[in-house]
Amino acid sequence: MYPEVIIHNTVSLDHAVRGFEIDLGLHYGALLALEPGAVLAGSATARSGIELFTDVNETETEADRHRPEVRPDDPRPVCVIVDSKGILKDLLHFYRNMEHTKDVIVLVSEATPEDYLDYLREREYPFIRRGKDRVDLKGAIRELGERFGISRVVSDTGPDLNDVLIREGIADTISLIVHPVVVGEGEKKLFGRAGGRTALELRKAVPLEQGTVHLVYAVKK
Structure with missing residues (x-):
């Protein structure tokens, strides 16, 4: 799908x-x-949103390091962020805590720094790795449908x-x-x-x- x-x-x-x-x-x-089913944003837009609307110095808590339970009947969309370069390292908890999204999924590539992938794994952020030097967006969106059952993606980005x-x-x-x-x-x-x-x-x-x-x-x- x-x-x-x-x-x-x-x-x-x-x-x-x-x-x-x-x-x-x-x-x-x-x-x-x-x-x-998903709201899509680029990493630059996501970072600027943090800087504009939150206190960027707010550190993550222990609870922020764990993926919240995602209920099948939760009508809220997931937040999907394209971040091949890992510029949102140590900042994704701001999106995890947003009240109008139920989960955060990150799209990365083969060129994504390994320490950023470790950060995602340790904090239980689901990620899709597609593309060599940058994210293969078409393939990653297809995987969103196949793995997570998402039928509609709406971009909210630059x-x-x-x-x-x-x-x-x-x-x-x-x-x-x-x-x-x-x-x-x-x-x-x-x-x-x-x-x-x-x-x-x-x-x-x-x-x-x-x-x-x-x-x-x-x-x-």
């Missing part, structure tokens, strides 16, 4: 992902309405990982919360390095608060 993959993001009218005030309530309300999802033909759907603002030059744009032309089919356009719009497109393959 290969999971359905949905790219979800909040952007300005000119597709900037920063440089304007994001309505987190709208963003995560729309994300959870997609009913993800442009780099989303570009890969488009460039490698992984994404099935694009969900965008568009804010009525033009950021202009100097900010990174979504899909700036997504490769060649990708045809889309509009599935939904819903006006939201204060001029924002929720757009949902199917990716034509």
Whole structure:
């Protein structure tokens, strides 16, 4: 079983992902309405989330070193983080303790440092090792479905990982919360390095608060 993959993001009218005030309530309300089995993020986005919203100096407790019980009837998604370089070593407990996720799974590659793999094993973080120099994202997502029974993956991450999802033909759907603002030059744009032309089919356009719009497109393959 290969999971359905949905790219979800909040952007300005000119597709900037920063440089304007994001309505987190709208963003995560729309994300959870997609009913993800897993929420996918890159390690840089995950680390910046820790730095923005938590005390990065908060050390892990003994309980943080053990995988919590995962109940089959728990409706919360798992948090899946792509971290081939191991930059979240000693930081993953922040995600383990998040109330809206039930587990943390890490995607790594053959090039991932061995001490990071030891850190994952010692703390009982499930991980998927695919790819030589970087994570084979298509293969890793397939394994998410096969090993963990995940049928829908929704990305909540920055442009780099989303570009890969488009460039490698992984994404099935694009969900965008568009804010009525033009950021202009100097900010990174979504899909700036997504490769060649990708045809889309509009599935939904819903006006939201204060001029924002929720757009949902199917990716034509």
